[in-house]
Amino acid sequence: MSFAWMAWTLPTTLFFVAIALLLTGMGVLAKLAPRNEPRVGILRIATQRGDRLFLSLLGSAFIHLAWIALAPAALPLWMATMASLVYAALVFRFA
Amino acid sequence: MKPVNQKAWFLVLPVLLLVAISAVIPLMTVVNYSVQDTFGNNQFFWAGTSWYEKVLHSERFWNALLRDLMFSAIILAIEIPLGVIVALAMPRKGWGVAVCLVLMALPLLIPWNVVGTIWQVFSREDIGLLGGALKGMGVDYNAVQDPVDAWVTLIVMDVWHWTSLVTLLAYAGLVSIPDAYYQAARIDGASGWSVFRFIQLPKMARVLTIAVLLRFMDSFMIFAEPFVVTGGGPGNTTTFMSIDLENLRASNELGQGAAMSLIYFLIILLFSWIFYAVMTREDAPRPDKAPDKTGGAP
Numbered sequence: 001m002s003f004a005w006m007a008w009t010l011p012t013t014l015f016f017v018a019i020a021l022l023l024t025g026m027g028v029l030a031k032l033a034p035r036n037e038p039r040v041g042i043l044r045i046a047t048q049r050g051d052r053l054f055l056s057l058l059g060s061a062f063i064h065l066a067w068i069a070l071a072p073a074a075l076p077l078w079m080a081t082m083a084s085l086v087y088a089a090l091v092f093r094f095a
Numbered sequence: 096m097k098p099v100n101q102k103a104w105f106l107v108l109p110v111l112l113l114v115a116i117s118a119v120i121p122l123m124t125v126v127n128y129s130v131q132d133t134f135g136n137n138q139f140f141w142a143g144t145s146w147y148e149k150v151l152h153s154e155r156f157w158n159a160l161l162r163d164l165m166f167s168a169i170i171l172a173i174e175i176p177l178g179v180i181v182a183l184a185m186p187r188k189g190w191g192v193a194v195c196l197v198l199m200a201l202p203l204l205i206p207w208n209v210v211g212t213i214w215q216v217f218s219r220e221d222i223g224l225l226g227g228a229l230k231g232m233g234v235d236y237n238a239v240q241d242p243v244d245a246w247v248t249l250i251v252m253d254v255w256h257w258t259s260l261v262t263l264l265a266y267a268g269l270v271s272i273p274d275a276y277y278q279a280a281r282i283d284g285a286s287g288w289s290v291f292r293f294i295q296l297p298k299m300a301r302v303l304t305i306a307v308l309l310r311f312m313d314s315f316m317i318f319a320e321p322f323v324v325t326g327g328g329p330g331n332t333t334t335f336m337s338i339d340l341e342n343l344r345a346s347n348e349l350g351q352g353a354a355m356s357l358i359y360f361l362i363i364l365l366f367s368w369i370f371y372a373v374m375t376r377e378d379a380p381r382p383d384k385a386p387d388k389t390g391g392a393p
Binding site: 004005006007008009011012015016043044045046054055058061062065068069077 | 120123124126127128130131133137139141144147148151152358361364365368372375376
């Protein structure tokens with residue numbers, strides 16, 4: 001069976017592998033180091049680790065889109081990735 | 096404490112497989128397409144983020160998004176109150192219940208494209224009942240050429256098609272209120288408005304949140320009805336994002352279409368999460384409140 005129609009590229013493959021590893025890692029973490037959750041953070045809603053990962057990924061996607069839409073062309077996209085990592089750290093700490 | 100049996104997870108495996116084939120693999124493919132360009136024949140060329148740049152800097156995308164948001168806001172502002180009013184007017188006992196429920200369910204059973212065809216014919220001024228009647232009354236109505244008429248037609252069509260969903264959900268919330276609440280309200284001499292404000296509305300809040308979520312999602316993704324009734328016109332005045340995507344697909348702009356699809360998907364995901372957060376907010380533990388040491392007794 002050929003998957004040529006899916007038009008895989010190295011960057012998108014790495015992206016999905018990273019997502020899969022994150023999900024697997026969260027599953028392993030939940031088994032090895034379960035937490036007394038959910039907790040309520042600054043968002044005033046109950047979140048678990050999975051919720052915070054979801055919020056981090058969704059927010060990161062919007063940070064990248066906003067970067068593409070608003071940032072000057074001279075600023076490279078990896079800066080948006082750095083901003084996303086900071087955002088994800090804040091979400092995991094305070095959300 | 097009950098023993099935990101993880102074997103039940105195997106029962107959801109077929110569903111996971113189905114979702115993987117029907118949703119995850121196509122989504123991955125769209126991601127792949129969004130960073131490439133193609134001229135057909137399964138040959139793709141790396142394009143990086145250029146399609147996203149093109150979409151996010153295009154007036155066409157922002158206008159379509161604005162139309163989607165406006166359409167959703169208008170139909171929610173009409174359908175939610177109207178659905179509640181109809182639910183309040185529906186009988187709670189007797190033969191009328193079954194009749195009303197069947198009548199309410201009827202529009203929901205009609206497929207989207209058939210609804211579009213019905214309203215496309217209905218609104219025509221030469222052969223349609225609505226268009227012909229309005230013309231006969233001297234109303235200058237033309238959904239094909241006038242943008243306001245096109246919008247009004249689409250909104251009325253959506254209200255006709257989907258208000259009954261809100262009604263059925265609100266009705267389910269209303270019939271679940273025990274009689275004791277109404278008896279207490281009568282003893283206190285509560286007015287009709289007070290009964291609605293302090294008993295019926297809070298008890299319907301959950302189902303109404305679900306109704307808002309469902310109607311927002313559906314209206315934001317609306318495609319078949321406007322595609323059939325107005326085809327996105329006149330001009331681009333009813334070209335919603337879904338119709339714009341279809342136009343891109345038809346012109347074989349896979350990369351741009353894929354980038355726009357993903358942005359569309361992320362917006363829907365964001366709104367869904369906001370609604371989910373609002374819906375589950377009541378269940379959140381309240382760490383700021385001291386635990387009740389009386390065991391819940393007043």
